[in-house]
Structure formats: C-alpha cells, structure tokens
Amino acid sequence: MVSPASAAAAQDRHLRGAGKQEYFSGEGDLITVRPGNHMWETNFVPDLGSIELKSWGDRGAGGTNIMFVLADGTMHAHISEMPVGTYKKGHRHGPGLHVLFVHGSGYTLLWYYGDKDYKRIEWKHGVVFAPPDEMFHQHFDTSQRPARYLALGFGLMLVYALSVAGYLAFVLYGYRAVQGRVLILGWTFIAAIATGMLGVWITVINFLYLLLQIAMAVEAVGVAQGARAVARFIRAEVREIAGVFLVVVALVVAATLASALAWSGVGLIAFVPLVGLAVFPLQLAALLVRGLAFEYLGLTALGAYLTLYQGHASQRAAALDGARIATPLGHTA
Numbered sequence: 001m002v003s004p005a006s007a008a009a010a011q012d013r014h015l016r017g018a019g020k021q022e023y024f025s026g027e028g029d030l031i032t033v034r035p036g037n038h039m040w041e042t043n044f045v046p047d048l049g050s051i052e053l054k055s056w057g058d059r060g061a062g063g064t065n066i067m068f069v070l071a072d073g074t075m076h077a078h079i080s081e082m083p084v085g086t087y088k089k090g091h092r093h094g095p096g097l098h099v100l101f102v103h104g105s106g107y108t109l110l111w112y113y114g115d116k117d118y119k120r121i122e123w124k125h126g127v128v129f130a131p132p133d134e135m136f137h138q139h140f141d142t143s144q145r146p147a148r149y150l151a152l153g154f155g156l157m158l159v160y161a162l163s164v165a166g167y168l169a170f171v172l173y174g175y176r177a178v179q180g181r182v183l184i185l186g187w188t189f190i191a192a193i194a195t196g197m198l199g200v201w202i203t204v205i206n207f208l209y210l211l212l213q214i215a216m217a218v219e220a221v222g223v224a225q226g227a228r229a230v231a232r233f234i235r236a237e238v239r240e241i242a243g244v245f246l247v248v249v250a251l252v253v254a255a256t257l258a259s260a261l262a263w264s265g266v267g268l269i270a271f272v273p274l275v276g277l278a279v280f281p282l283q284l285a286a287l288l289v290r291g292l293a294f295e296y297l298g299l300t301a302l303g304a305y306l307t308l309y310q311g312h313a314s315q316r317a318a319a320l321d322g323a324r325i326a327t328p329l330g331h332t333a
C-alpha cells in the first residue's frame with residue numbers, strides 16, 4: 001500500500017528527474033489587451049488569493065480582474081474582485097460558468113428577465129455555484145475584505161467533446177442496433193456520412209469561433225455582445241461571408257489533396273536503392289511546406305473576414321450615428 005505522502009514524493013522526484021520543476025513555479029506572461037481582458041498566460045496558479053489583478057471599473061466601482069490562458073487549453077477561467085461594500089453589476093450569459101468564491105463573503109441575487117422576485121445565495125470561501133443559462137446575477141460583498149471569485153467554464157472544449165461523444169454514440173450504438181437487420185455495408189455508408197458531417201460541424205464551429213473573436217476584438221466587447229454582433233454581421237453580409245468561406249474550404253481541400261499526393265509520391269522513392277535514403281529529408285521538407293501553406297491560408301482567411309467585418313462595422317456605425325439617443329443607463333451588461 002502506498003501512502004498519499006509517499007506517492008506525492010515519488011511524483012515530485014519523477015517530475016524533478018524529468019526537469020519539469022518550473023511547471024510548478026507559477027511563472028507566466030502578462031498579455032495586456034484592455035481593461036477587463038488582460039490575460040495571464042501560465043500553466044499553474046499557486047495562490048488564487050494573492051495573484052495580482054488589473055483594474056476593470058466598467059463592471060463595478062473599483063473592480064479588478066485577470067483572464068487566464070491556461071496551458072494553451074480552451075477552458076475559460078478568470079478571477080474578479082470587488083472592494084469592500086461594493087457589488088458587481090448584474091449581468092447574464094450562457095450556461096456552464098462556475099463561480100468559486102476565494103475570499104470575502106456576501107450574497108448573490110439571481111433572477112430571470114421579468115421575474116417579480118430574486119433568488120438569494122449566501123457565499124464565503126469555498127462556495128461554488130453555476131448561474132443557469134441567461135439568468136441575471138449580481139454579487140454583493142458585505143464582508144470586511146475585498147471579495148474575490150474564480151469563474152471557470154469549459155469553453156470550446158465542451159462543444160468539441162459533446163460533438164465527438166454524440167458522433168461516437170451514434171456510430172457505435174447505431175452499429176449494434178442495426179446488426180442482423182440491415183446490411184452492414186449500408187450502415188458503413190451511413191457511418192461514413194456521419195463522419196463527414198462531424199467534419200463539417202467542427203468546421204462551422206471553428207468558423208463561428210473565429211468570427212466571434214474578430215467581433216470581440218473590433219468592438220471591444222464581451223462574449224454575449226460579440227455573439228450578437230456576429231449574428232448581425234452574418235445577416236447583413238451573408239453572401240460575401242459565404243463566398244469567402246467557400247473559397248477557403250476549397251483551398252484547404254486542394255492543399256490537403258496536394259500534400260497527400262506529394263507525401264505518397266515522395267514515399268515511392270523509398271523503393272529506389274540508395275536514392276531511397278533521401279525520402280526522410282524530402283518528407284520533412286514536404287511537412288514544412290504543408291505547415292507554411294496552411295498557416296498562410298489561415299492568415300489569408302482571417303484577413304479576408306476581418307476586412308469584411310470592418311467594412312460592416314463602419315457602415316453600421318455610419319447608419320447608427322444619425323439615430324443615436326442617449327440612454328440614462330448607458331452601461332453594458
């Protein structure tokens with residue numbers, strides 16, 4: 001039987017042996033973007049309570065926050081803090097964000113649009129809750145110290161995981177269900193279509209995610225407003241966007257076919273005595289060219305969408321200019 005302490009010591013020795021000690025030092029890079037979006041890129045946060053936050057007054061007086069980019073993952077994480085006796089402005093967003101209170105204590109009011117009354121949750125260190133989809137919530141610090149909380153969500157990773165899980169369930173359970181009833185050949189054909197559809201679905205998700213990033217960067221807004229901006233953009237410029245999308249997909253397919261041809265063509269040399277030795281460096285060169293081609297394609301697509309979006313944004317700004325009225329509550333959610 002191995003005790004937890006000796007298991008931890010063995011793990012520690014193993015990591016030190018592998019030269020991975022720096023993994024746990026908590027070092028990282030601060031990427032300054034704009035208030036509310038400054039990012040701390042790291043793979044380990046040793047102390048949630050003491051990590052330095054940056055000022056973000058838009059969401060509540062004296063508020064601070066930092067976004068995390070954790071080990072290149074797609075998981076969303078950020079920390080926010082509000083000073084003693086203040087609150088975070090009420091807001092709402094999609095489901096899945098978990099709020100974990102680090103220090104301070106107080107309460108949170110939750111309500112749906114049109115509700116007559118609030119739900120109230122008391123919190124202190126260690127309390128976790130997940131505000132449901134589009135439910136408004138507003139945190140109040142009633143303690144003697146600033147209140148700090150960590151928000152965690154799966155982000156794009158959850159969409160990928162659910163898509164692949166749905167696909168696997170369909171193929172595996174479907175295969176079992178049709179056994180003995182339909183020709184397996186017919187089922188193989190359906191499964192192949194499902195595989196193609198998974199590819200199309202992931203492409204669409206990545207495409208929408210790219211547009212969302214562009215909208216958020218150009219408009220300097222959060223996810224919810226960014227999503228609304230993307231919906232407006234697609235409605236207004238559907239033909240142009242579809243045109244760019246189709247050209248990009250065609251180029252990716254052509255580049256994939258060309259690289260597969262080059263790869264197998266170079267592979268044939270392996271059968272020629274002596275000259276065959278050149279196959280390894282040649283395939284390496286093919287990989288490099290392929291990587292550069294895809295990188296270039298990606299950047300070209302980004303540039304094309306960005307140009308389209310900026311055109312749309314400036315047209316919209318010009319159209320709105322004449323019709324703008326001042327609102328007494330001119331802040332965002």
Ligand SMILES: [Fe+2]
Pocket residue numbers: 091092093097131137
């Ligand atoms: Fe929230």
